[in-house]
Amino acid sequence: xxxxxxxxxxxxxxxxxxxxxFYSSVKAGDMxxxxxxSVTEHIDLWRGRIDKKADTLYIGGGTPSLLGGGRIAKIxxxxxxxxxxxxxxxxxxxxxxxxDFFKKIASAGANRISLGLQSAVDSERKKLGRLAGRxxxxxxxxDAENAGIGNISVDVMLGIPCQTEKSFDxxxxxxxxxxxxxxxxxxxxxxxxxxxxxxxDRLNLPDDDFTADxxxxxxxxxxxxxxAQYEISxxxxxxxxxxxxxxxxxxxxxxxxxxxxxxxxxxxxxxYNRDTDAFIGGEEPVxxxxxxxxxxxxxxxxxxxxxxxxxxxxxRYPDADTESIKKKADVFVKKGLAKLxxxxxxxxxxxxxxxxxxxxSLI
Numbered sequence: 001x002x003x004x005x006x007x008x009x010x011x012x013x014x015x016x017x018x019x020x021x022f023y024s025s026v027k028a029g030d031m032x033x034x035x036x037x038s039v040t041e042h043i044d045l046w047r048g049r050i051d052k053k054a055d056t057l058y059i060g061g062g063t064p065s066l067l068g069g070g071r072i073a074k075i076x077x078x079x080x081x082x083x084x085x086x087x088x089x090x091x092x093x094x095x096x097x098x099x100d101f102f103k104k105i106a107s108a109g110a111n112r113i114s115l116g117l118q119s120a121v122d123s124e125r126k127k128l129g130r131l132a133g134r135x136x137x138x139x140x141x142x143d144a145e146n147a148g149i150g151n152i153s154v155d156v157m158l159g160i161p162c163q164t165e166k167s168f169d170x171x172x173x174x175x176x177x178x179x180x181x182x183x184x185x186x187x188x189x190x191x192x193x194x195x196x197x198x199x200x201d202r203l204n205l206p207d208d209d210f211t212a213d214x215x216x217x218x219x220x221x222x223x224x225x226x227x228a229q230y231e232i233s234x235x236x237x238x239x240x241x242x243x244x245x246x247x248x249x250x251x252x253x254x255x256x257x258x259x260x261x262x263x264x265x266x267x268x269x270x271x272y273n274r275d276t277d278a279f280i281g282g283e284e285p286v287x288x289x290x291x292x293x294x295x296x297x298x299x300x301x302x303x304x305x306x307x308x309x310x311x312x313x314x315x316r317y318p319d320a321d322t323e324s325i326k327k328k329a330d331v332f333v334k335k336g337l338a339k340l341x342x343x344x345x346x347x348x349x350x351x352x353x354x355x356x357x358x359x360x361s362l363i
Contacts, residue, residue, distance in 0.1 A: 003055040004265070005247040006082055008039060008075060009258030010061040011276050014096055017129040018195035019157075019188060023260035023274040024062040031276070036071040038280045040078035042257045050255070050265060053083035056244035060114075065092040069104025076108040087243045089114055089153075094132035094140045102140075102147035112151035112242075113144050114184070119160065119167070120174035127161045134174070141179050151240055153182035158218070159211035160188050161203045168214050176225045181240040185218060186233050187211055212353050219349045232303050232352045249304050251297045264291045294320050295363045302359050307339075307346025328362050 012032070013024045057079050064072060072090060079085075089112040090105055102113070115137065119125050122133045132140075141152055154175055158168070175183050188205070190197045206214075219229055227235040231249060234242065247254050256263045259279040262271040269288040272279055294317045301308045310322045329345050332338040337351035337358055351358055 002252060003053045003083070005056040005058065005244045005252070005254035006054040006079055006085075007244075007254060007256040007258075007261055008057070008059045008079070009256065009261040009272075010035075010059060010064040010067055011259050012061065012066050013063045014066060014093070015129060015131065016195075018199075019128065019191070021191035021194050022062065025276060031280075032067050032071060034280060035276070036067065036074055039075055039257060042279075043075075043078045043081065046255060046257065047081045052253070052255075052265070054079075054255070055083065055086045056247065057082075057085045057088045058244040059089065060091045062091075063093045063096050064090055065101060066096045068098055069101040072101075072110070073104045073108035076105065076110060080109070085109065087112055087151075089242070089244060092116070092140065092144075093130075094136045095130070097140055097143075099143075102144045102149055106147040106149050111149060112153065113149055114153045114155065115140060115180075117154040117171075117175070118157045119163075120171040121167045124160055124163060124167060124171075128157070138178065145179060151182070152180045153184060153240075153242070154178070154180045155184045155186065158185060158187045158214050159206055159208075161205055163206050163214075165210075165214065168218075172218060172221055176222070176227070182234070182236045182242065183222060183227055184234050185215075187215070215353060216349055228305075229349070230305050232355060249300045251292055251300050262288070267292055298325075298363045299359050302345075302347055302362070303355065305346060307344055310343045310345070325362055332358055332361075 009023070011024050012035075013026055016024065016026055057076065059072060059075065076088060088110045090110050091114045092101075093116050116130070117137055118128050118130055120134055120137075125133070144152055156171055156175060190200050196203060222235045223229065226237050228238065229235050230241050231245075234245070236242070253265050254263060255265060256271070259272050259276045260274045262269065263285065267290055269291040270285040271288055272285050273283065275283070297313075297316070298308060310326075313320050313322055325345070326340065329338055329340055332351065333340050337348055337354060339346050339348060347355060347358060
């Protein structure tokens with residue numbers, strides 16, 4: 001039986017970043033203990049409902065580190081009813097990490113952190129609402145390593161306010177030299193309802209051509225530094241790919257616990273409402289229809305550098321018209337946006353920049 005991934009959402013932040021539309025609240029107050037207890041209760045509830053083991057645990061948010069190391073450790077320990085985890089990731093904000101945070105979560109089994117860097121340039125970080133500076137980030141990485149956490153991922157953003165080629169080079173240089181094993185690099189997207197969206201005409205954003213050029217430059221530079229691209233936005237040293245996130249892109253099963261958390265179990269999708277009080281009160285998830293169909297599989301797998309294997313498709317989806325896909329892909333191959341080789345179709349870095357259009361055309 002294939003093992004699932006387990007995701008826990010922590011919906012609290014010290015402040016709301018101006019670009020973020022993830023579900024979170026800045027009013028944690030005295031709810032941290034109540035919420036932690038609620039999560040552990042939901043873990044036990046789901047363990048009694050599904051006969052599946054998990055081998056990855058991802059604690060995201062929000063700002064999980066805002067709960068403190070002791071509460072995160074409690075959640076990790078509770079989650080072990082799903083079995084032994086090969087990978088336990090905890091998202092951390094450098095401005096919300098207590099002195100013994102990494103020691104506490106490492107003692108419970110955390111072996112990977114995802115650190116919200118966004119930029120190594122302090123002036124850019126301030127525009128993004130990030131409260132910590134570069135020195136605090138360096139200290140976090142050192143503290144995590146000293147606690148025995150040997151798998152460190154950092155997040156960076158492209159196309160942010162006032163970003164230049166020089167400043168992006170500085171951020172890339174920092175990522176390469178700081179001790180990170182994994183880098184997630186996302187292009188800024190202006191989400192409706194965010195502060196950035198409401199003030200988009202005053203942000204001094206670089207244009208799309210600049211952002212595309214920086215993306216392709218990043219792919220090349222990270223490859224030279226030993227970070228292989230394995231997904232549109234993700235790069236890793238050999239053996240340090242995110243095992244949990246690969247479950248999403250491979251259309252594998254996962255269980256999400258917490259407000260706004262989504263799940264895919266037994267061919268069905270469901271999610272918790274974006275309401276912390278309702279989650280604590282025991283509100284059941286909302287059904288979201290069937291999942292794992294051919295179009296969904298194609299959309300997710302083509303995010304990966306290895307792309308799709310037509311033999312695997314025929315085994316998983318016997319009725320899929322693979323010959324039609326190959327014919328449609330030909331135009332993208334000729335334009336350098338895709339590669340078709342040995343029964344496998346994948347997108348090039350240039351194709352990743354236009355992935356939504358390319359994938360839509362193929363499916």
